Amino acid sequence: MVKNIKNDAITPRDVDFAQWYTDVCKKAELMDYSSVKGFIIYRPYGYAMWEIIQNYMDKRFKETGHENVYMPLLIPQSLLQKEADHVEGFAPECAVVTKGGLNDLEEPLVIRPTSETLFCEHYAKIVNSYRDLPKKYNQWCSVVRWEKTTRPFLRGSEFLWQEGHTIHATEEEARAETLGMLDIYNETAKELLAIPMVTGRKTEKEKFAGAEETYTMEALMHDKKALQSGTTHYFGQGFAKAFDMKFLDKDNQQKYVYQTSWGVSTRLLGAIIMIHGDDNGLVLPPRVAPIQVVIVPVQQQKEGVLDKAYELENILKAQGIRVQVDSSDKTPGWKYSEAEMRGIPVRIEIGPRDIQNNQCMIVRRVDGQKECFDLSGDLTEYLSKVLDDIHQLMYQKAETFLKENIHSVYDYDEFKDVLENQGGYLRASWCGDEACEAKIKEETGATSRCIRVGDTPEETCICCKKKAKHVVYFAKAY
Amino acid sequence: MVKNIKNDAITPRDVDFAQWYTDVCKKAELMDYSSVKGFIIYRPYGYAMWEIIQNYMDKRFKETGHENVYMPLLIPQSLLQKEADHVEGFAPECAVVTKGGLNDLEEPLVIRPTSETLFCEHYAKIVNSYRDLPKKYNQWCSVVRWEKTTRPFLRGSEFLWQEGHTIHATEEEARAETLGMLDIYNETAKELLAIPMVTGRKTEKEKFAGAEETYTMEALMHDKKALQSGTTHYFGQGFAKAFDMKFLDKDNQQKYVYQTSWGVSTRLLGAIIMIHGDDNGLVLPPRVAPIQVVIVPVQQQKEGVLDKAYELENILKAQGIRVQVDSSDKTPGWKYSEAEMRGIPVRIEIGPRDIQNNQCMIVRRVDGQKECFDLSGDLTEYLSKVLDDIHQLMYQKAETFLKENIHSVYDYDEFKDVLENQGGYLRASWCGDEACEAKIKEETGATSRCIRVGDTPEETCICCKKKAKHVVYFAKAY
Incomplete structure (x- = not known):
């Protein structure tokens, strides 16, 4: 009884993209809901992708001189309130512990929504001299932000992430760190996830609570909405002054440190799903796929078939390919559909x-291309090449899609028309005035995703027609 | 100005062991205190040790068919209360979230003290058939238990750990898992941490809240107190019935699953410190040392010295030895003391x-042995051997210490006398009655650490002189 799971399992993307997304998350067993709203369970297949991302990035972080630490889960409310902009940004989203060990707490404790304040307090204690600088710390953890509307991986009341927090003796060094980490994020997206990003600086309105400048990388989903996928922040000396993070410099002067922070989260899983997926389910870029190759034995009850499948598995595994034989008692057709999903x-x-x-048949998920491979050849070498080709193909597909969906617009009617009828990014010139940004958001639903540093604006602002200062990419966004 | 950090930095062990421990934790920069009592900061050097332990164990877990997941941080109070013994054990230690996003919550949420209930709820949802079994999940996370008395790594209101949770179709398989994981813990202690353990079963009084049986490994500290260092639990079908975790078996019958859980925590760092450390500071077993070899250049301002140091570093690094040149502007003597600490x-x-x-000088931390190495030989090969030798030596030292401090005692006066004058483990026969166990604890301060399965007891209980059932190791413990 071959049942085709394709048809009844997931909603086609063009029928209901949001439902398609939820279907894929659930049916591909990436996650499940828990009984607390906005708190999801990362199932083995979804978590394994996150582990691969962690390993890749952690290596990059360590190569560039960062060290991992672990800061406490709970922050005293008074500590969170030390930097004014910061607390204003996060107070509405806080989960608050008021009882511990059957007693009411004297001071409420907030579950970290982000850990700037903890790092600041610690750095203020341990840094005395220029010799102690820079400090470049990172931590992998979960954070809690009470969200009203939640969606798996995209917006949750709890999510997994890394948060880097660094302090430096000079502004120059801190600024270089802010941009350098954005590069590492961008490279990770390209090299590991086959995702092309648009990068740039956030506007004042959209920047991180407490930052002087926020840089972002933004991915474009299949439904032509943008997804903020990683941000790096330059703090200047704002927190340094609030937390008294000073050091004795070589010139024997007490100075405040310059600071950065930066983070990516399990949102990246949402990006992978929504950029690469199709109506048959997930399509994983090979380098982030927990299983890169599935071997499906046909007529596996026949002598020698399973043996041969395991033989191939062992050969590939020995060479570092993530491979699995599906020896379950399902039909091959069912297994194919599951592997597609x-x-x-x-x-x-x-x-x-x-x-x-x-011989064996080799079938590529990305385009269904099927070929017969002569097993007297080197299967590992061939598959390594196939996996690389798939990565390149997926990146190029996504890049073409991205490029086709960046629209330069020159007046506000055109802006609205293109947004309505085509979606994607609207490349427009902007005066730098928050009023225009707010008006565009209110009237069209599109937000400023980033200022494209170095891109030359037209004469006038798309909205108010006053002198333009920046080129901004606007889009509807998650 | 050479300052000897040895003398003023840490309290000798025999003067005040507790103070020595705190001094080492702080001065070796393993941790720092945060402003919330019982919540510590894992600093880079301490966290790096935990990462090495994680990597080692995670590999063992995956090789034995376990998969990583991530469960929510928060548990609804009602869910935690589903299994009666379990909630009774954990209720007094809970941190409770009562506010989220500026509103009072309808139902209070508990920060996980452990995640049995979450795994149970999830397993009940996703398991239907014998085909879905076993499920062998693990997660790396932090947990919160509100503790009155806290000490770095040993007892904290928050600590890092792994918690494995598995369900099986048969009792036999679940029991094998419970013992198998204890073996993996024990091997980790021996092979990675150079720590010999005493293993056995916990008494009814000391077992985990909700478990049928708890197995433990216990290490003996320098001050002859025991430290519970890892536990595995066999749950039978207790939680399965409370959470309705059923599956359709091959014989077409609905059956409850059999369950286990198991965990080790950052307590292991405390064990490493207190077993191997000496009056000059930490002594790290090479396999868990974040830095295995430090290269100290002497007269580093002279031409060629730093170059040579980096050359050696590169050679060793290329072969996977964790090595660091200390090129700071301190004196060699100061660097030696720091490396010792x-x-x-x-x-x-x-x-x-x-x-x-x-040539170069090679000095071993464990015993100060110093030798001259001819650099025309293979330094990497030689150092690999040295590191292995050190591991063996440290294990043997700890094993000798352990063996010397296991005292078979045959009557209660002897028990008290040996405990008072020698400490360590008291190997005694016990009737199995909780009253005797409680009396011993109350009168002597020693608790039953474990029942030694397979060890033949004397005729009579050390306490009540009724018929003995078990050999128990008693000790004062952390």
Whole structure:
């Protein structure tokens, strides 16, 4: 009884993209809901993707001189309130512990929504001299922000992330860190996730609570909405002054440190799903796929078939390819559909006739391309190339999609028309006035995603027609 | 100005062991206090040790078929209350969130003290058939238990750990898992941390809240007090019935699953410190040392000295040895003391005369043994052997200490006398009656650490003189 899980499992993207997304998250077993709203369970397949991202980025962080630490989960309310802009940004989203060990607490404790204040307090204690600088710390943890509307991976009351917090003796060094980490994020997106990003600076309105400048990378989803996917912040000396983070410099002067922070989260999983997925489910870029190759034995009850499948598995595994034989008691057709749903980049089919002919079938998830491979060749080498090709193809597809959906617009009617009928990014010139930004958001639903540093604006602002200062990418966004 | 940090930095162990411990934790920069009592900061050097432990264990877990997941931080109070013994055990230690996003919550949420209830709820949802079993999940996270008395790594209101939660179709399989994971814990202690453990079963009184049986590994500290260092629990079907975790078995019958859980925490760092440390600070077993070899250049301002130090560093690093050149502007003597305080297993000294003679000095932290190495030999190979030797030596030292401090006692006066004058483990026969266990604890301060399965008891209980059932190791404990 072959049941085709394709048809009844997920909603097509063009029918209801939001429902498609939820279907994929659930049916590909990336996550499940818990009984607390906005708190999801990261299931093994979803968590394994996050682990791969963690390993990749952690290596990059350490190569660039960062060290991991772990800060407390709870922040005294008074500590969170030390920097004015910061507390204003986060107070409405806080989860507050008021009882501990059966007693009411004297001071309420907030579950970290982000850990700037904890790092500041610690740095103020341990840094005395220029010799102690820079400090470049990072932590992997979960944070809690009470959200009204939540969606798996995209917006949750709890999510997993890394938060880097660094302090430096000079402004120059801190600014270089802010941009350098954005580069690492951008490279991770490109090299690991096959995702092209638009990068730039956030406007004053959209920047992080307490930052002087926020930089962002933004990805474009299949439904042409933008997804903020990673941000880095330059703090200047704002927190340094609020927390008295001073050091004795070489010139024997007490100075305030310059500070940065930066983070990416499990939102990246949402980006992978929404950029690469199709109507049959997930399509995973090979380098982030927990299973890169699934081997499906055909007529597996026949002598030698399973043996051969495991033989191939062992060969590939020994060379570092993440491979799995699906030896469950389902039909091959069912297994193919499941492998498609789970987005496994390559499927190998091998049955008695293939074995007789010393061959196997290799099928690519991304485009269904199917070919017969002669097993007297080097399968590992060939598959490594196939996986690389798939990565490149997926990146190029996403890049083409991105480029096709960046629209330069020159007046406000055109802006509204293109937004309405085409979506994507609207590249427009802006005067720098928050009023225009707010008006555009209110009237069209599009927000400023980023200021494109170095891009030359037209004469006039798209909105008010006063002199333009910046090129901004606007889009509807998650 | 050479200042000897040895003398003024830490209290000798025999003067005040507790103070020595705190001094080492702070001065070796393993941790710092935060402004919330019982919530510590894991500093880079301490956290790096935890990462090495994580990597080692995670590999073992995955090799044995376990998968990582991430469960929510918060548990509805009603969910935590579903299993009666469990809630009774944890209710007094809970941190409770009562406000979220500026509103009072309808139902209070508890920060996980442990996640059995979350795993149970999830498993009940996703398991239907014997085909879905076993489920062998693990998560790395922090948990919160409101403690009155806290000490770095040993007892905190927040600590880092892993918690494994598995369900199985048969009792046999679940029992094998419970013991198998204890083996993996025990091997980790031996192979990675150079710590010999005493293993056994906890008494009814000491077992985990909700478990049928708890197994433990217990380490013996320098002050002859025991430290519970890892536990595995067999739950039978208790939680399965409370949470309705059923599956359709091959025989077409609905059955309850059999369950286990198991965990080790950052307590292991406390064990490493208190077992191996000495009056000069930390002494780290090489396999868990974040820095295995420190290279101290002597007269580093002289031409070629730093170059040579970096050359050696590169050679060793390329072969996977964790090595660091200390090129700071301190004196060599100061660097030696710092390296000692931080417990770095091997120190290499190299100066102009060494370079002239194509040699370097190699000094072992564990015993101060110093030798001259001819650099025409293979330094990496030699150091690998040295590091292995140090590991073996440290294990043997700890094992000798452990064996010397297990005292078989045959009557209650002897028990009290040995406990008072010698400390360590008291191997005694016990009737199995909780009254005797409680009396011993009350009168002597020693608790039952574990029942030694397979060890034959004497005729009579050490306490009541009724018929003995078990051999129990008693000790004062952390």
